[in-house]
Amino acid sequence: MTLTDAPxxxxxxxxxxxxxxxxxxxxxxxxxxxxxxxxAARDVYTRRGEAVSIWVVASSAIVASDPDQKxxxxxxxxxxxxxxxxxxxxxxxxxxx
Numbered sequence: 001m002t003l004t005d006a007p008x009x010x011x012x013x014x015x016x017x018x019x020x021x022x023x024x025x026x027x028x029x030x031x032x033x034x035x036x037x038x039x040a041a042r043d044v045y046t047r048r049g050e051a052v053s054i055w056v057v058a059s060s061a062i063v064a065s066d067p068d069q070k071x072x073x074x075x076x077x078x079x080x081x082x083x084x085x086x087x088x089x090x091x092x093x094x095x096x097x
Contacts, residue, residue, distance in 0.1 A: 008030035008031060008032060009030065009031065009032065009033075009037075009058060009059070009060070010028055010029075010030055010058075010059040010060075011028060011029050011030070011037035011040075011041070011056045011057065011058055011059060012025065012027075012028055012056070012057045012058075012059050012062060013025070013026045013027050013028060013037075013041040013044075013045055013054065013055070013056055014026065014054070014055040014056075014057070015041075015045055015046065015050075015051045015053070015054055015055075016051060016052055016053035016054075016055075017050055017051060017052065018052055019052055023053065023055050026041070026045040027045060028059065029041050029044060029056070031056075034056060034058075037056040038054060041054050041056050042054060
């Protein structure tokens with residue numbers, strides 16, 4: 001098997017547009033290693049210089065919840081009304097928060 005026959009690992013790309021802003025998912029690239037993934041991400045997702053930081057993460061390293069199990073994972077928070085500020089009375093003097 002040659003290098004061209006081997007499947008290229010998939011990397012997820014996260015871009016930060018300015019200092020203090022969060023990184024946001026920009027897309028994916030295929031690359032043989034992290035260094036090449038970073039270079040490919042720079043070439044593909046920051047052509048106009050709109051980024052100050054790039055993260056690349058091997059897709060195989062990401063663990064995600066299963067959308068079919070959202071009830072098991074997120075439903076318990078619905079019974080904790082104190083987590084939702086819908087019943088707090090804000091005085092008129094406060095104005096916009």
